[in-house]
Amino acid sequence: KQEVTQIPAALSVPEGENLVLNCSFTDSAIYNLQWFRQDPGKGLTSLLLIQSSQREQTSGRLNASLDKSSGRSTLYIAASQPGDSATYLCAVGLYNQGGKLIFGQGTELSVKP
């Protein structure tokens, strides 16, 4: 059974810092991995999707890496801003199950001005 874990559960940093959020999964047979952002009381916004054949994806100040063999992904946020404050969720996509995603519990990020 696939399990996804995110560490840390919460993180508080001063504005301008570079930071790394971690995601680990127990079964390396994944189709893809997605990182999402969730603002309080809101739905999820997709940030980056990495296919299983890829090693990383970049969008602006965000960079996500994937190491299937070790069951790990990281989300790197450069030059953090207060507007980056949100909960970040990673989710692994499974083969042949209708696009099903298994989510981690999320990391709650607070960027202090």
Place this chain on the structure above:
Amino acid sequence: SQTIHQWPATLVQPVGSPLSLECTVEGTSNPNLYWYRQAAGRGLQLLFYSVGIGQISSEVPQNLSASRPQDRQFILSSKKLLLSDSGFYLCAWSVGGGLNIQYFGAGTRLSVL
């Protein structure tokens, strides 16, 4: 462009009352559709997914059911709500026929009292 609509945004219901949450997608055909629940302090849990009209897969045995009466309409229902049904319900869609990015609705906050 594609859009996803969920309603209502907030709902307060007494224990034992019925439930009907609706989700519709515009701008795409034959999407995969998903219902998730996010309980307080817990991760996002997949409840149901559908790859076509009338095709529903249930992930977790529970007090809820789902139906897909039309291609782009997904309904979450209950005949009698329990206290434990309280939570944040999210609908999502992805391109059918492949495992691609999931796009989420704004969510429904359900409080069962």
